[in-house]
Amino acid sequence: MAGLRQSEIREKVQAYFKAQLDQYLDWLDRRGLSKNALEDVRCEMLDHESYLDMEKESDQYLPVKPFLRKSGLTVQDWQSSQPMMQRELRKGRRDLLRAVLEATERLEHYSYDGARAIAPAAPAPALPASSPLGAAVDDFIAEHSRQWADKTIGQNRAYLNVLVEYFGHDRLLATITKQDASEVKKVLQAIPASRNTKPKLKAMPLMQVIKEPGHKKIAAKTINSHIQMFKMFFDWAERHGHSPHTLFEGMKVKKDEASKSERKPFTPDQARLIYTELTENTSKLVRKDSHKWGMLLGMFTGARLNEICQLDIADVQQDGDTWFLNITDEGDGNKSVKSKAGRRKVPLHSELIRLGFLCFVDSRRHGTRLFPDYSYSANGGYGRNLGRWCNKSFLPKLGIKQSGLVYHSFRHTMVTRLSQMDVPEPIVQSIVGHARSGVTQTSYNKEGFTLAQLKEAI
Template identity: 30%
Template sequence: MRFSAPSHLRKQGVAFYFRMAVPERLRPALGKVEVKKSLSTVYLREAKVRVVHVAAVVQSFLGYLDAAGPVAAMTPPEQLQAYLEGEMNKVSAAWKGQESPQAGYLPSMLPKVQTGLRDHAQVQPAKPCTVTPVEPQPVPTAGTKLSEAVEKYIADKAAKWRVSSKKDIIPDLHDFVTMVGDIQAVDLSRDHMRTYHRIMHHLPKRRTIDPRWKKKPLAKLLNMTIQEADKLGATSLGNAFTNIRSFINWLEDEGLVSKAATLNKVLEVQRKSVTPEREAFTDDELRALFSPENFKPKEFRSSWQFWLPLLGLYTGARLEELCQLHLSDIRQDEASGVWYLDINDLADKKTKTSAGNRQVPVHQDLVRLGLLDRVEALRGKRHTRLFPTLEVRESAGKRGGAAGQWFTRYRRQCGVGGGRGEVSGKVFHSFRHSLVTRCKMLGVVRRMCQELVGHEKGAYADVTGGYEGRYPVKVLYEEVVSRLDYVSIVDADRLVGCVWVSLP
């Protein structure tokens, strides 16, 4: 009984597999219609060698099973499958240099699997042989395919993910299955993880957007020479690997893999980050951003283009925290009369950490510029949000997507930070750095600054810190916010009475 090994080489995704149909007469005994084995490689030349090794083992096994005839039915199919899988695993171990692949040794070993086959072998005219019984081994179940596991994982976890997280996690999971092949989860090995790791380090960034890559299948990208500067950056790789590690951990929790930690160790980023650290704006850069030549309210198309830079300057709040503000989040402290922004994660709003839920006093300049008047005007028009025209972008899952892109264009126009196509550490978040730096220069108590911007306790996370309450709004206003002087940065007189006080 002969099989043509090369014809059993198949490609699934970017990986190669051995696949051989089981003859119909043997299917009842083996309980399978096909034998399939990952060759643990994405390279054709390597796959052509490995498929011959696997084919030799499977050929011998099926040949002996065929010769056993009706006696083969005395062995449970699951036990035969487990035995064959074990023999194929010995071959795959040889690819790692652990032992050499052999062919033709199965017939002498198979009688150990079941007494009936051993007896059948002994009643043949050939010389009787003595076989040492083997303790029965636990038989692994067929398991769940990776694609099925991914869908279960998404169904189990998606409700807890932010919209912005879903847009990255789900494609990363599907890419993982494509790169390692839709194998059974129980078969997932470190070799599969190495394959995924190697492919990810070769792929270009923005491959679904950049015209150079977006129409090219994965297999073609793997055969292309891609410049290092065009490949996925350390941050992107780190985020993708984090998503896959979480999935592998879930597989272990579900009993689909045995040791997630062993698999996850493979996923280390082997690329240095080229993303610059975010930096504070200098006073000269702030003056450029709010100069009469650049900051022209009449040329803005939306209210948030006027208000967001000002709010960022005076509060140090994160962009998304400002974009999602409700009118009801601008409140007055009953005891002191101080107005503040109540930054919270109620309703559809999100904060980065629990410390992000805080009360930020409104600077006197913002009141003078008409922030409170805007709140009343929008309430009269039955609006509920401070910036009604900002919608959640499905692609980003945030309200601040459009605002962030606009600000990048705006600060470039002002000559601040890197130009078009250049990576820059000067972004909207730099307002936050600037405020923290200014507080330091003013000698503000560090804990007050932390509470103002919503940072975790850090050095104050001790036992005593756990008993401390937060500073009252009045104290934060008097000791921090009222001391922030931007007279040389913003010409408030010029901006008072702006049209964007009342327009949505």
């Protein structure tokens, strides 16, 4: 079946988001948007930009079903018009959010362009008042620290430290140009992948280490993570008057074929094989209860590796007849969540209870942590040991170790299966700890979803 032409797709995307924009602007005029809601809008817009830059085929954050319904299209129309329709829909959503942000920005200012001048205008200064780069980075990190987990703060500071190392701590932000940004991109592409692990390279200054021959360079994905953080920083700097312009827009690099081993969901057959081995141990691969339950929790909750391994016994809770995991960063000081959305309650699947998970929890009541044999490390949190066992021992010995299949694939599997069962995207996001997107979710649905709603989905 032939798909729609690009001109037809763009016409429908334009009409769909134009109607949405009118609704958003009406809401903005009547009520305005909170700072948190605006930040959510800005972050989602950047996420769409990232998907487009990386040419990643995913319908994450896209209103596929409402778009098809409002546009009079079928699922067959959607499938036969890929990947073009998906990309156009993402562009439309991105630019809708950009229009909302621009409208909000206009409401922050008044214009008096028509006023009579009473004195000759003074010459414009060559540069606006500006801040030193190092101090601005500190302010940026401090402002976002409440939203980011400790691990995320450390990672993002490491990215921004590359800027500080390249330009110097005292370089004024207003003097950094687009040409400078282009040079930074070249430097990123020359950084050895082992710079932070090999003592010799770690001791070298940035401009020296990029000239060291014989070292594999950092991957395109890592380069793009740096660039995305640089762009977020300069967007913030421009809004706060530290820089006359934003930088690093559209500068991400394309992934080469060798680096496109994105994490994938397990197929139903692979998931059944993993489940059978974990519950029946037919090949004697599972030697620890912490391995068994750490894997099964990942399979049936879609939680992140570190979220599972850092659980306290007290995090397994009951509300009425519903048992759930209370995923939180409260505890020993080393527990963390990736973002504010990571703090959540995830109902336990009935299969976990049938298999005896609550009995396992009771057997650990004498201690504090659910998995005390998983020790903490600054780089890997509590999840390093289970991740290594799963990825380097368990999956290969089962014969299903392929590129892109790792512990994190449980998470991708959960998102995929829930989406295939037509579970609404905001509920999927609440279960796996993604920030709920869209003005409706961020401005109206402040309380989130009930345990009963989440349990029904799981």
